[in-house]
Amino acid sequence: MHEYSIVASLIDVCEKEAKKHHAKAIERIEIALGRLSGVEPHLLQSSFDTFKEETLCEGATLVIELCDVILECEVCHERSVLKKNHFICPKCQSESVRMVGGQELHVNSIVIKEA
Numbered sequence: 001m002h003e004y005s006i007v008a009s010l011i012d013v014c015e016k017e018a019k020k021h022h023a024k025a026i027e028r029i030e031i032a033l034g035r036l037s038g039v040e041p042h043l044l045q046s047s048f049d050t051f052k053e054e055t056l057c058e059g060a061t062l063v064i065e066l067c068d069v070i071l072e073c074e075v076c077h078e079r080s081v082l083k084k085n086h087f088i089c090p091k092c093q094s095e096s097v098r099m100v101g102g103q104e105l106h107v108n109s110i111v112i113k114e115a
């Protein structure tokens, strides 16, 4: 499962971070998830809750920030938020738009629990 491998590497990153700071636990993890990243937020959340057991993330909360899909028009360079899957520039109606945001998945912050 796609979400599982994401969670596994996420927990891995957290454990390395905790070790670096000689911490025994992670308190909170905040990630940014693009709406077109192909990852289901609720699946990610439930995978995290399952796999965090017996790791340093056991007591941690996963906070998922959903990021809108941002389009940039190649004709007039207008940037807009994708609505209803219309890949069209709202300003000049051009269909020459490219996605400049919305597929990301990255860690915003890892909060380490103070001993």
Ligand SMILES: [Zn+2]
Pocket (backbone or CB within 6 Å): 073, 074, 075, 076, 077, 078, 089, 090, 091, 092, 093, 094
């Ligand atoms: Zn345009």
